[in-house]
Every structure is written in structure tokens, then in C-alpha cells.
Amino acid sequence: xxxxxxxxxxxxxxxxxxxxxxxxxxxxxxxxxxxxxxxxxxxxxxxxxxxxxxxxxxxxxxxxxxxxxxxxxxxxxxxxxxxxxxxxxxxxxxxxxxxxxxxxxxxxxxxxxxxxxxxxxxxxxxxxxxxxxxxxxxxxxxxxxxxxxxxxxxxxxxxxxxxxxxxxxxxxxxxxxxxxxxxxxxxxxxxxxxxxxxxxxxxxxxxxxxxxxxxxxxxxxxxxxxxxxxxxxxxxxxxxxxxxxxxxxxxxxxxxxxxxxxxxxxxxxxxxxxxxxxxxxxxxxxxxxxxxxxxxxxxxxxxxxxxxxxxxxxxxxxxxxxxxxxxxxxxxxxxxxxxxxxxxxxxxxxxxxxxxxxxxxxxxxxxxxxxxxxxxxxxxxxxxxxxxxxxxxxxxxxxxxxxxxxxxxxxxxxxxxxxxxxxxxxxxxxxxxxxxxxxxxxxxxxxxxxxxxxxxxxxxxxxxxxxxxxxxxxxxxxxxxxxxxxxxxxxxxxxxxxxxxxxxxxxxxxxxxxxxxxxxxxxxxxxxxxxxxxxxxxxxxxxxxxxxxxxxxxxxxxxxxxxxxxxxxxxxxxxxxxxxxxxxxxx
Amino acid sequence: xxxxxxxxxxxxxxxxxxxxxxxxxxxxxxxxxxxxxxxxxxxxxxxxxxxxxxxxxxxxxxxxxxxxxxxxxxxxxxxxxxxxxxxxxxxxxxxxxxxxxxxxxxxxxxxxxxxxxxxxxxxxxxxxxxxxxxxxxxxxxxxxxxxxxxxxxxxxxxxxxxxxxxxxxxxxxxxxxxxxxxxxxx
Numbered sequence: 001x002x003x004x005x006x007x008x009x010x011x012x013x014x015x016x017x018x019x020x021x022x023x024x025x026x027x028x029x030x031x032x033x034x035x036x037x038x039x040x041x042x043x044x045x046x047x048x049x050x051x052x053x054x055x056x057x058x059x060x061x062x063x064x065x066x067x068x069x070x071x072x073x074x075x076x077x078x079x080x081x082x083x084x085x086x087x088x089x090x091x092x093x094x095x096x097x098x099x100x101x102x103x104x105x106x107x108x109x110x111x112x113x114x115x116x117x118x119x120x121x122x123x124x125x126x127x128x129x130x131x132x133x134x135x136x137x138x139x140x141x142x143x144x145x146x147x148x149x150x151x152x153x154x155x156x157x158x159x160x161x162x163x164x165x166x167x168x169x170x171x172x173x174x175x176x177x178x179x180x181x182x183x184x185x186x187x188x189x190x191x192x193x194x195x196x197x198x199x200x201x202x203x204x205x206x207x208x209x210x211x212x213x214x215x216x217x218x219x220x221x222x223x224x225x226x227x228x229x230x231x232x233x234x235x236x237x238x239x240x241x242x243x244x245x246x247x248x249x250x251x252x253x254x255x256x257x258x259x260x261x262x263x264x265x266x267x268x269x270x271x272x273x274x275x276x277x278x279x280x281x282x283x284x285x286x287x288x289x290x291x292x293x294x295x296x297x298x299x300x301x302x303x304x305x306x307x308x309x310x311x312x313x314x315x316x317x318x319x320x321x322x323x324x325x326x327x328x329x330x331x332x333x334x335x336x337x338x339x340x341x342x343x344x345x346x347x348x349x350x351x352x353x354x355x356x357x358x359x360x361x362x363x364x365x366x367x368x369x370x371x372x373x374x375x376x377x378x379x380x381x382x383x384x385x386x387x388x389x390x391x392x393x394x395x396x397x398x399x400x401x402x403x404x405x406x407x408x409x410x411x412x413x414x415x416x417x418x419x420x421x422x423x424x425x426x427x428x429x430x431x432x433x434x435x436x437x438x439x440x441x442x443x444x445x446x447x448x449x450x451x452x453x454x455x456x457x458x459x460x461x462x463x464x465x466x467x468x469x470x471x472x473x474x475x476x477x478x479x480x481x482x483x484x485x486x487x488x489x490x491x492x493x494x495x496x497x498x499x500x501x502x503x504x505x506x507x508x509x510x511x512x513x514x515x516x517x518x519x520x521x522x523x524x525x526x527x528x529x530x531x532x533x534x535x536x537x538x539x540x541x542x543x544x545x546x547x548x549x550x551x552x553x554x555x556x557x558x559x560x561x562x563x564x565x566x567x568x569x570x571x572x573x574x575x576x577x578x579x580x581x582x583x584x585x586x587x
Numbered sequence: 588x589x590x591x592x593x594x595x596x597x598x599x600x601x602x603x604x605x606x607x608x609x610x611x612x613x614x615x616x617x618x619x620x621x622x623x624x625x626x627x628x629x630x631x632x633x634x635x636x637x638x639x640x641x642x643x644x645x646x647x648x649x650x651x652x653x654x655x656x657x658x659x660x661x662x663x664x665x666x667x668x669x670x671x672x673x674x675x676x677x678x679x680x681x682x683x684x685x686x687x688x689x690x691x692x693x694x695x696x697x698x699x700x701x702x703x704x705x706x707x708x709x710x711x712x713x714x715x716x717x718x719x720x721x722x723x724x725x726x727x728x729x730x731x732x733x734x735x736x737x738x739x740x741x742x743x744x745x746x747x748x749x750x751x752x753x754x755x756x757x758x759x760x761x762x763x764x765x766x767x768x769x770x771x772x773x
Contacts, residue, residue, distance in 0.1 A: 126618060127625050131669040134613070151669060312663035315656055 009138045010035035010169040013102065016145035018045045019178055022073045022100075024064060024440055025049070026057040030077025031117060032104025035169035040075075049440060049469065052461040054081050056433035058088020058159075059459070062097045063420045063437030067395055069223060071153050072437065074101040079117030082163070083124065087427060089159045090128040094424025095246060096221055098157035100148055101129075107167035108136055121163045130158030138171035146178040156310040157221055191311075193326045193334060201281075201305050201322050202338045208279035210354045211239040214262065214291075217246030217423070218284015218308060220416045222328040227416045229332040230283060231255065236339050238351055240358055242270035244285045245408055246423040253412035259358070260367070263291040264559045265405040268366035268568060269358055271557075274299050275565040276357070282306045284328040287318040288424070289586075297564035307331045366557040366570050367409055374525045378403065378478045378549040381529060382410035382450070385476060388533050392446045394418065395438045399431040399455025402484035402555045407450040429458030432475065436462055439471040446474070446537070453479040453546075454503045463516050466542050474536050475544045477509060480551045488554045493561070493579050509546035522546040561586040598654040602631065603678045604685055604755045605662070607647040608767065610670035611637045618668045619647060628653065628661055632687075632730070634752035642770060644672070648755045650685075672770050673763065682758040687751055689733045690715070691724045694745040703743050710736045 007015070013036060017025065026049045029037045040048050051057040054076045061072025072092075076085050082103040092099045106115040122134045131151050133144050141164075148160040205211060213234055219226045227250040234241045234257050241251050242262040251258050260267035262274055271293075274280065280302045285291065287306075292298045295317065304320040306313070307328055314323035324331050371380045382403075396411060397420040398404040404421055413419050420438060422430035435449040456477055466473050486501040513520025519539050523532040529547070536543045559568045562583020609615045616635055623630050632650040637643075651661060658676070665674045677683040691712075695703055696719070707714060707724050710732065716723035726736055730753060740746050 122614060123617070126614065127621055130667075132614075156667075310663075310667070312660060312667055314663075316660055319656065 005172040005174050007173065007175055008035060008039070008169065009141050009164070009171050009173055010039040012142055012173055012175050013145060013164065013169070014039045014043055014046060015175055016142050016178075017073060018043075020146065020149040021070065022046060025073040025075050026051055026060040026064070026437065027075030028052075028054050028057060028077065028081060030081050030104060032078035032106060032166050033075060033081075033102075033164075033169075035166065036075060036102065036104070036164070047440075048075075049436070050465065051433065051436070052464050053459065054084035055088050055429070056436070056459050056462050056465070058085050058092060058099060058101065059427070059430050059433035060437035060440070061099045061101075062088065062092050062095070062430075063397060063434030064441045065097050065099060065437075066220075066420045066434075067417050067438045068441045069417065071098040071100055071149055074099060076101065076103050077117065078104040078106055078121065079119045081117075082119055082121040082161075086125060086128060087425075089125055089161065091422055091425040091427045091430065092159040093128050093130065095422065096157050096217060097159070098152040099159040100152055101159060101161045103161060103163050104169075105134065105163045105165040108165045109167070111165065121161070125161045128159075129161045130156075132161040132163065134163045135165065135168050138168045138173045141168065141173060142176035143179075146176075191325045193324065193331060195334075197322055197324055198331075198334055198338060201324065202335065202342065204279050204303055204305065204322070205237055205239075205281060205335075206339065206342060207349055208237075208239070209349045209351060210273075210276060210278040211237060211281065211351075212273045212277040212279075213237075213239050213241040213281045213283065214244070214274065214285055215241065215247045215250055215283040216244035216285025218328045219247055219250040220284075222284065222309075224416050226329040226332060227251065229329065229336055232336050233332060233339070236336065238348070239281075240273050240354075242266065242273065244288070244291055244423075245421060247285060248408060248419045249413035249416045252414040254414065261408050263288075264293070265409065265555055265557065266291075266559075267409075268364045268557055268570065269361040271559065271565040271568055272361045273358055277302045280304045282308075282320070283332065284308060286313045287316070289317075292318065293559045293567075294562055294564040297566070299565070364570060371526060374527075375550045376523065376526050376529055376547060378406050378480065378547075378553055379410050380526065381476075381478060381547050381549055382406050384529055385448070385450075385533055386411045388530070388537060389446060389448070393442075394446045394448065395420065395435075395442060396448050396450055397421065397431040397434040397438060398450045399452055399458075400426045400428045401452045401455060401486075402480075402488065402553075403450055403452040403455075403478040405485075405555045406478070411450070428455040430455075432456065432459050432462045432473075433465075435473045435475075436465055436469075436471060439473050440469070447472070448474045448476050451475055451477045452484060453477055453481065453506055453509075454483045457503075457506075460512075463512075463518075463542075463544075467516050467518060471542060472540060473542050475542070476536070477544065477546050478549050479506075479509070479546050480549050480553065481506060482551060484553075485555065487552070491554070493584060509544050513544040518542045518544065520544045520546070522548065524548040598656070600652045600654055600657075601678075602650060602652050603658050603676060604683065604753065605647075605649045605651065605665075606673075606675045606677050606755055606757075607649065607665065607671055608638075608673035608763070608770075609645050609647055609668075610672070611643045611645040612670055615645070615668075615670045616647070619649075619665065619671070622664055622668065623651070623661075626664065628657065632752040634754050639767070642767070644767070644770070648685075648753055650753050673766050675757075675763075677755050677757055680757055680761075683755055684758060685729060685753045685755040686727055687730050687733055687753050688725065688727045689737065689751070690749045691726065691737060691740050692716075692747040693722045693724070693740050693743060694720060695722065695743055696720050699743050703740070706736070706739050706743075712736065
């Protein structure tokens, strides 16, 4: 039987993307992807968003993925296109975001000859993707695309790169549909949950007198239902709950048991509860160094339970008493079920003492600040922004630094998938392109990029993308003219020797906005803050709001580097001990 | 002591022999090696070759060192690599055989040539090549036996060494067939 070789590789790629549910692709054309761009040209099912830099394409895809739960899709050319995407891919790997990146490659017969715009893309991206492919045989193309979606979105999600030589894109092939079963060992990556351990864990949780639930991005990745389950578990156990930066929104900020974010800039009560707990339940978080502080003093008297889809996360940095490898949703379903079976007030140990203690810690009001004088405190700027946007379906993206921490501390998140930030990699310049992806996915929602002036400069070329697609993104720049977090560490650890951390030669952001034909606002005094935010929110198109804030405000509370949860400092007056030599070496 | 040192402090590092079944594809070995270098683990010995050409599979025998927590981490990390199908910890599983092949060239003239042959015979090394001023011996066995042989040869003259690295397999009737059958034909 003659096989119908009816379509080109490039057309097959686009067909396979459609078959896998892709509606939007973020990309930038170039020589090695011209056949793919030709296939997109009159395709009605996929909308291509032209970014202004390939790194931004990946961040946009991340924002799209994180705010929808779908796989984000990227298309870049060979050589510089692919190398520019590397930061984005690493970011997606660190934060477990499902992204497919298609990269062009020089034709197979030129690979290895140092051809124009050739780079060893699979070699370069190997450590920063979950998996990658170089497609040398066009007949494998369809299967590889289908498999890549499976790999990106199952188990612990992550980025997958497919390198597509130009001749492969031009070869005529027969289109293969997705098969029911993907031939891949990770089809077995839905591990069976060990019920014996569940029984022990339930017993531990029910008998805990000082429990704490600590949840992270895994809860968000497991879908919105998981947040409901987590909240149910919190209520059933009447346990305090704290969230990591990546987990914000998985329990509503107004939940009475929610202690706020934990970790380096977490609340006093969250960190002290972690330090003093007797049972810790970690749901989909990974004991990141921003969270644990000094490891040899981390929750010293506790039994620890860790739920994670990735076996390698368990016992990586903190050894736990019980590790459960599984999807957060499935494990929480079982836990809630089992606890409900046992549930009556007599079985649950009284937690009155524990809650009394937590209330004492709360009295410290670790997020308290004083808005005095005319200068705008950055904390107040975020608080006001939150108060004015509470009633909307608001999506927040951030860059990296002080403004990111203040956003995490003072903005309230009541739902999952509404908070997009670069947690693991800490990529300055993430927020603006990410907001592009979020706004594309949610055209009618309010999308705000909470930014710092230094981070904003890193990817501000995306203003052009925002204008091209008329995305009504609100860019809320906390402008203190410093790389604030760098300045803060130099103040605390390097004797206020502010080496290269001043943001010199800033543009006039209002004029910058004007040059793109969008609205620019500036506010310098506290009594005009509210009206500026109102004006920003009431504007139909994109806005850059230059919020001039107190220049030398530090981000507190803080666990200094090398310190433990119970050694956190609450403010400048709370003079920290000199950072230890070992602590100085930490980032 | 580092402040970020994990809470398992005093355990000694031990040597472990791992046996991996992986897809025989470009890049698979690079992924495995990249994992070790990227995460700061050591490879003491590495040996790779195809073992099944219908399924297109290779075996990697690998010797590494670490505390039990590190070894568990290495094994879990290896299993995250998509083309890695099976990771067996032979040291943990029970008795196993590790064997290595070495080719040793000895440049030698005069009276000591007899001594070299005598040592080779004692070690049951095969003589693969002879000239009036050199030998090439082939020796298989445990790495420690090969170390001892090489040391003796070095004391006799100039040497050139080529070793395969450890190849390992478990003792007894335990088989991988079932595990392998779960891997679909590529």
C-alpha cells in the first residue's frame, strides 16, 4: 500500500499542535523556521503572538500556562533564537511549568559545520528542559510532538524543546494522529499511593497538637480542585496553613487558618509555627532554601510528611519521616476521605494552646509598617492596589526583587492560578512578558504586572507587543531607583557599600508610555496614590504607572542568610546579629 | 560545617554500583553524565554499550560514591530522565559481580621480560601482542585485581593502560525480563 505523503513536516507540526489543543503560540520568526511560519500564515486555529525577544516568548507561554493550566507553546528560530529562549526554559524548569518550545535548526546535512545561525540547541538546553528532541527523521515528527505534550504536562510538569531542522520541516510526510497510549515509560508516572503510609500519616495528623500545613506550587499544578481539597483538609484538622511563594492562592488569603507566606520574607507567625510544630505536612512544596532557612535548625522537633509527584524532591534537602510520591490532588482526596471517616471532635487533639500561641505571634504584626510623611511606602502602594482591585478577577505577575516580596506579602490571593511569579530561578524581567501571556489567555480580566524599575528595563521591549495586540496590561512600577533587594543586602551584609546597585539614567516612564502611544502616569505623593490607581484601573488600554516610592525602604520581616526561622528580624530597629561567615556565602 | 548542610551529618560515603537500562539514542549518555556533573555527584567508573537491538536498549554500569541519602537522590534523579527506564542499585539488591577488562602495554627489554610473563601468568592475563621490546596483556576481573596487576607492571617498565570500567550484574536467578517487557518496542 502506498503511503500518502501529503503534507510537509511544518504543516504536520502545526496540525499536531492543534490536535494537542494549542490555540496560541508565542514566537519570533527567523531563517530556520520559515516553513513553520509559512504553515502558520493561513492557519485559522492557532493565533501567533509576535513577541520582541525570544526570552519573552517563553515567559509569555509560562504566564499563559500558569494562569490556565494548559501547556504554553513557543516557536523560535535556530541559533540566537534558541539561546535567547534558554533563560525562559530554565525558569519553567525550576517552577515546573509545562511549556513546549519549537526551535528551528539548520538542515540536517549542515549540522556540525558551524553553519549560519547554528547552535547545539539540544546540547545547550539539555540541563534546562525536562526533555528535548532533535528530529532528524521527518517520519518521527508527529509522534515526537504528541509525546512532548505528554511529557510536558504529566508527572512534574516542565519545559520540552523540539529542535526542527529546516529540511525536516520541508519533507513531505504522512500525518500521524495521537495514539491512545504514548510509548514512554513515564506513562507509568502516576505512582500508586501507598495506603499503609496513608494510615500512619492520618494517625499522625489527627493526633497532632501543633500541626502546620505548608503547601506550594504542586497544589496549583494539580489543578484548582486541589486547592478546594487543601482548604477542606485545613478545616477538618483545624490546622494552621502557610504557603510558599509559588503556592499563594491555593488557600484563600481570608481563610481564618491562613498564616501568610513563610520563608525568608514570610510572616513571623508562619515561620514560628514552622519552627515549633510537632507535625508538618508539606503538600507539593520542595523545602527550598528560601523557605527552610538554616537546615540544621529547621523545625527541629517535628515529624515531617512530604507529598510530592517527584520522588527526587523527597529527602533531597530535608529528610522526612513519611514521603508520599503522588499527585497532590489524588493524595489529598485520600487524606480528606480517611480523616472524614475518623472525624469527630473527640479524636482530634485540642489545639487551643497552639492557636493561643499563634495568636501571640500574630500580635507582633510582622507586616506592620508606618505610612508617615508624603513619601509613598511601597507596602502601602501594594495594599492600596489590592484594596482597589479586590472585587475584580485580578491576575498579578511580578518581576523579581523587593517589589515581588511586597506583592506576595500585601496583595491577597483568594484563588489559584492568579499569581504568576518567577520563584525558583528568580528571573528579573519575567513579569512583563508573562503578563502578555496571561492577558492573551484572559482577555477580559484585569492583569497587573507589579514591577520594579530595574526589572522592567530588562524586558521592556515587550511594550511593543502589548501595544500591537492592544493588551490592557497595567504596569505598576514600584520605582525606588535602586535594585532594591541588592541594595538591601549590601546594606545588611556589606556595610552599606552600594556597589553598582543604583539604577542610573532611568527613562521618563510617562514619556516612554507616550512614545508607545499608551497612557503613562506618575505619582510621588501619598495623597495622590489612590487617585492614580483609580485612573490606571479606569483606563481601557495598557498603562504604565510610575509609582515613586520611598527609596531606601527595606523588605521585612526577614530571615537573614544563614539564620533559622526563629531568628528572623522584624525591622531595621530589630538589629540583626552579624551575618555569619557561612551565611555571607549564601545567596 | 555549612549552614545549608542537610540534617544527615555523620554517615560515611560508600561506593555503590548502579545498573541502568536506557534507550540507545543520541544524547542519553550526555543526560546521565550531565546529571552527575550538574548536581555535583561523582562517577568512579562508567561503562556503556547496547544490550538489545530489537528494543534499542543500552546498559550503563556505573559506580558512584555517596551517603545513602545522596544515593537515593541520584537514583531518583536518574529516573526523571525520560530515556532512562530501569535504575537498579546492585549494591543494595544483594550479591553481584563486577568485572572489568584491561589492556596493558608494557615496554620492556632484557631479563625482566620473563618476570613480566610470570606475573601475567599468575594473574591469568592473556598475552595479545609480543614484540622484542613490548607485550600487550589482556586481563579481566575485579577492579582491585586489575589495580594490583597494573601496579606490578608499572614497576617493570613503561606502561600504557586502557580499561573498560566496571560492568556489573546481579548473582542468582533474578531477571530483568519482566521489567524489560514493560518497555514498548521503539
